[in-house]
Amino acid sequence: MLSLASFTSRRILCIRHYCKKTPTKLRVSEAISGSNLGANIKIQGWVRSVRPQKKNLFLHVNDGSSLQSLQIIATFCCSQIRLLTFGCAVEVTGLLKQSPNQKQPVELEADKIRVVGECNPLDFPFKIKERHAVEYIRQFPHLRCRTNAFSSLLRIRSEATAAIHSYFKKNGFVQIHTPIITSNDCEGAGELFAVQPQRPENDVDEKFFSVPAFLTVSGQLHLEVMSGAFSKVYTFGPTFRAENSQSRRHLAEFYMVEAELSFTQSIEDLTEVMEDIFKSSTEYVLAQCAEDVALFHKHVSPGHRVSSKGMTYSEAVDILNRSSQNFVFPTEWGCDLQKEHEKYLVKHCGNIPVFVTDYPYDLKPFYARDNQDHPEHTAAAVDLLVPGVGELCGGSLREERLDLLRTRLEEVGLEDAYSWYLDLRRFGSIPHGGFGLGFERYLQCILGVDNIKDVIPFPRFSHSCLL
Amino acid sequence: MLSLASFTSRRILCIRHYCKKTPTKLRVSEAISGSNLGANIKIQGWVRSVRPQKKNLFLHVNDGSSLQSLQIIATFCCSQIRLLTFGCAVEVTGLLKQSPNQKQPVELEADKIRVVGECNPLDFPFKIKERHAVEYIRQFPHLRCRTNAFSSLLRIRSEATAAIHSYFKKNGFVQIHTPIITSNDCEGAGELFAVQPQRPENDVDEKFFSVPAFLTVSGQLHLEVMSGAFSKVYTFGPTFRAENSQSRRHLAEFYMVEAELSFTQSIEDLTEVMEDIFKSSTEYVLAQCAEDVALFHKHVSPGHRVSSKGMTYSEAVDILNRSSQNFVFPTEWGCDLQKEHEKYLVKHCGNIPVFVTDYPYDLKPFYARDNQDHPEHTAAAVDLLVPGVGELCGGSLREERLDLLRTRLEEVGLEDAYSWYLDLRRFGSIPHGGFGLGFERYLQCILGVDNIKDVIPFPRFSHSCLL
Numbered sequence: 040m041l042s043l044a045s046f047t048s049r050r051i052l053c054i055r056h057y058c059k060k061t062p063t064k065l066r067v068s069e070a071i072s073g074s075n076l077g078a079n080i081k082i083q084g085w086v087r088s089v090r091p092q093k094k095n096l097f098l099h100v101n102d103g104s105s106l107q108s109l110q111i112i113a114t115f116c117c118s119q120i121r122l123l124t125f126g127c128a129v130e131v132t133g134l135l136k137q138s139p140n141q142k143q144p145v146e147l148e149a150d151k152i153r154v155v156g157e158c159n160p161l162d163f164p165f166k167i168k169e170r171h172a173v174e175y176i177r178q179f180p181h182l183r184c185r186t187n188a189f190s191s192l193l194r195i196r197s198e199a200t201a202a203i204h205s206y207f208k209k210n211g212f213v214q215i216h217t218p219i220i221t222s223n224d225c226e227g228a229g230e231l232f233a234v235q236p237q238r239p240e241n242d243v244d245e246k247f248f249s250v251p252a253f254l255t256v257s258g259q260l261h262l263e264v265m266s267g268a269f270s271k272v273y274t275f276g277p278t279f280r281a282e283n284s285q286s287r288r289h290l291a292e293f294y295m296v297e298a299e300l301s302f303t304q305s306i307e308d309l310t311e312v313m314e315d316i317f318k319s320s321t322e323y324v325l326a327q328c329a330e331d332v333a334l335f336h337k338h339v340s341p342g343h344r345v346s347s348k349g350m351t352y353s354e355a356v357d358i359l360n361r362s363s364q365n366f367v368f369p370t371e372w373g374c375d376l377q378k379e380h381e382k383y384l385v386k387h388c389g390n391i392p393v394f395v396t397d398y399p400y401d402l403k404p405f406y407a408r409d410n411q412d413h414p415e416h417t418a419a420a421v422d423l424l425v426p427g428v429g430e431l432c433g434g435s436l437r438e439e440r441l442d443l444l445r446t447r448l449e450e451v452g453l454e455d456a457y458s459w460y461l462d463l464r465r466f467g468s469i470p471h472g473g474f475g476l477g478f479e480r481y482l483q484c485i486l487g488v489d490n491i492k493d494v495i496p497f498p499r500f501s502h503s504c505l506l
Numbered sequence: 507m508l509s510l511a512s513f514t515s516r517r518i519l520c521i522r523h524y525c526k527k528t529p530t531k532l533r534v535s536e537a538i539s540g541s542n543l544g545a546n547i548k549i550q551g552w553v554r555s556v557r558p559q560k561k562n563l564f565l566h567v568n569d570g571s572s573l574q575s576l577q578i579i580a581t582f583c584c585s586q587i588r589l590l591t592f593g594c595a596v597e598v599t600g601l602l603k604q605s606p607n608q609k610q611p612v613e614l615e616a617d618k619i620r621v622v623g624e625c626n627p628l629d630f631p632f633k634i635k636e637r638h639a640v641e642y643i644r645q646f647p648h649l650r651c652r653t654n655a656f657s658s659l660l661r662i663r664s665e666a667t668a669a670i671h672s673y674f675k676k677n678g679f680v681q682i683h684t685p686i687i688t689s690n691d692c693e694g695a696g697e698l699f700a701v702q703p704q705r706p707e708n709d710v711d712e713k714f715f716s717v718p719a720f721l722t723v724s725g726q727l728h729l730e731v732m733s734g735a736f737s738k739v740y741t742f743g744p745t746f747r748a749e750n751s752q753s754r755r756h757l758a759e760f761y762m763v764e765a766e767l768s769f770t771q772s773i774e775d776l777t778e779v780m781e782d783i784f785k786s787s788t789e790y791v792l793a794q795c796a797e798d799v800a801l802f803h804k805h806v807s808p809g810h811r812v813s814s815k816g817m818t819y820s821e822a823v824d825i826l827n828r829s830s831q832n833f834v835f836p837t838e839w840g841c842d843l844q845k846e847h848e849k850y851l852v853k854h855c856g857n858i859p860v861f862v863t864d865y866p867y868d869l870k871p872f873y874a875r876d877n878q879d880h881p882e883h884t885a886a887a888v889d890l891l892v893p894g895v896g897e898l899c900g901g902s903l904r905e906e907r908l909d910l911l912r913t914r915l916e917e918v919g920l921e922d923a924y925s926w927y928l929d930l931r932r933f934g935s936i937p938h939g940g941f942g943l944g945f946e947r948y949l950q951c952i953l954g955v956d957n958i959k960d961v962i963p964f965p966r967f968s969h970s971c972l973l
Contacts, residue, residue, distance in 0.1 A: 103736030156935030269570030
């Protein structure tokens with residue numbers, strides 16, 4: 040054990056003094072890369088472990104630049120070792136050396152260790168050697184980024200976001216910031232959040248926007264506006280549903296990737312892009328965050344297999360009806376596919392992603408393109424079902440024929456509300472289609488994370504809006 | 507004039523038939539680049555002009571891939587020319603040739619012109635040869651992307667977004683999706699939008715989130731959470747203010763770029779990053795969208811000069827007090843700088859960006875770091891003022907010292923509400939700081955656009971939420 044007595048009372052634990060040029064400030068990931076061996080460096084981060092040995096003190100310091108921490112070795116005695124605790128912030132300078140230990144390639148032989156911010160381990164809710172349940176960690180949204188798993192998740196989420204933007208940019212899509220506050224209700228129904236200024240109660244009747252305003256449930260219709268001037272557009276941002284559910288599958292605020300393609304004539308044009316995004320993003324994330332992803336795959340079963348299968352809704356109904364499984368929900372033609380059905384279909388196909396196309400016309404919203412097939416009557420819509428998650432993407436060709444669209448809007452009494460939408464068909468209408476991909480579900484799928492609340496920095500759901 | 511009589515009545519205007527391999531589908535920008543000269547190609551887009559001449563018909567077709575349209579030349583007679591109008595959607599195949607005309611490098615000698623979607627020019631609100639006022643165009647948010655200026659703006663906005671993400675990625679920042687719905691109010695005041703499910707009125711008292719929930723005004727505090735685990739983080743997303751203003755400077759929904767840097771000790775660490783982002787993004791946009799940017803600079807005076815000057819708040823007050831200008835608002839030490847002051851300071855410095863630092867402590871929110879200077883008493887805060895726009899960025903070092911922060915929160919009675927925020931200082935606190943940049947103001951600044959409503963796809967403001 041180290042002698043506690045020989046420490047000074049100052050927070051600067053400065054022991055071996057010798058002249059050196061100013062140390063190079065490195066991130067932990069840069070230090071670990073090994074390209075700075077022999078350099079005098081400075082790193083800053085948080086202590087992940089403290090191991091005093093007979094002669095030496097070992098620390099592991101992490102700064103969020105990688106899952107790995109840098110091993111620090113202090114070959115000197117020090118008092119006030121009590122400040123060097125799990126969770127404290129430190130600044131360390133010293134010599135970056137090859138490590139004699141196989142477990143890490145390099146280590147930092149410290150000259151100087153400065154505790155920048157203390158951390159009382161008795162008060163800190165995460166304990167150094169305990170493996171906390173995700174449910175426990177979730178109670179501390181302001182601290183959970185300090186756990187290995189969640190900091191890995193956040194790096195992966197950041198890289199996956201970059202991967203998706205990069206895919207679209209490379210393929211000539213224009214990014215559109217579709218609005219968050221909207222006076223449209225894309226699905227024609229659904230559980231909306233209303234928006235109004237926080238004001239004294241007597242003022243509540245006066246509308247800020249003059250019209251009722253809601254949080255968006257989809258940027259699709261706004262993207263369709265843009266698909267009247269650009270051949271390819273996309274949006275990637277937050278969407279909202281006021282669903283009264285605390286299930287592991289629902290969030291009130293979640294991220295959607297939505298794309299709209301002009302001059303698109305077939306569902307295959309859409310499924311090709313969906314598959315491309317899935318594959319290219321997943322390859323990118325695996326390449327950029329191999330170590331972080333491995334942490335998840337150590338504990339969970341990943342589902343990032345990228346081969347896929349396709350079937351029509353009618354074929355799917357046949358498969359369900361031929362199955363020996365007893366479903367809770369009906370499997371007749373015309374009924375929507377439920378979670379249990381989706382799960383069965385994915386399993387039936389060997390646990391790979393499955394495209395289901397051509398859904399009953401009556402199940403789909405007004406904008407879905409009429410296949411004009413009889414007697415079935417389907418719409419050119421497609422869902423992508425994936426293992427563990429169920430529906431990952433949903434898309435359709437959009438009804439570009441003015442007369443058909445107008446008739447359908449009239450049937451549901453929406454022709455006035457969507458007069459602007461009909462304008463898009465009045466003036467230079469084009470065949471087009473698009474889809475949405477649930478970004479959190481995508482992360483769940485490739486990482487095998489069970490609860491959607493664990494793949495978003497600050498989950499919002501029924502009865503919970505922490506911070 | 508072309509003979510209208512010789513046209514067929516079908517919408518496929520197919521004249522010269524000869525065998526060719528399937529034409530290559532190109533975007534207009536690809537066709538114009540000239541690398542496919544001599545190829546049999548297909549392009550799809552919208553007609554921007556129709557010019558029938560004695561023997562030939564000239565069309566210009568745009569697909570949003572560039573400001574330039576592709577010139578189409580049809581050397582055949584055609585009936586139903588009436589379908590070929592400004593705004594209609596067409597598909598054209600033919601031979602891509604060098605153009606004899608200096609004005610464009612290439613032209614497409616059409617074999618086949620198919621009108622995909624008609625456009626009645628009498629109904630279409632934008633006229634082919636008219637120059638419409640921006641106020642007029644703004645009334646048609648679903649069609650304004652079809653004007654040259656606004657489609658250029660949207661391409662620039664998309665590239666500027668990519669530039670900003672690229673800057674942060676290159677510099678090791680982790681992107682965080684900070685929440686839109688929040689139970690915090692970052693500024694401690696301000697005009698908030700409240701969020702609640704759209705429900706029957708008698709149900710209004712039951713809170714969906716159990717706590718009052720609002721649309722975010724800033725992701726700063728959530729980024730500060732992350733700066734306890736990562737050395738560099740950023741967010742780029744929508745923020746909201748329920749400001750009752752229809753001025754050219756205000757939106758209810760606008761985009762902010764916010765960054766937070768750990769282990770940062772001086773305002774200069776922040777101003778350096780602000781300046782870097784400004785410079786690198788602007789260079790990127792100028793390189794990627796030279797033509798689009800030139801369109802704006804033809805009509806307006808741009809303000810993208812990237813040299814900058816710095817002064818303290820106290821120096822700024824001195825300059826204002828020495829000036830011969832009569833200001834409406836007071837210029838005493840301790841008063842906030844108003845728009846008129848900002849304008850004067852920028853002009854005083856020769857119309858270049860100006861950093862103003864070290865504002866009076868009492869003017870700044872609780873999180874700003876106390877400079878502990880006497881007798882002035884300032885906080886380590888900084889604003890970046892730019893020509894035409896005024897405040898583009900605002901930032902500060904954050905108070906990382908637990909005792910000082912706690913005292914200040916106690917003074918304003920917020921120590922309970924921000925107990926989680928104090929936790930960040932209790933456990934491994936670090937010196938850190940950050941800033942926010944108004945993305946629309948940035949676009950206004952580099953393009954010289956006067957009204958903020960003209961740099962966002964769907965502007966939301968007091969009494970307006972179209973679509």
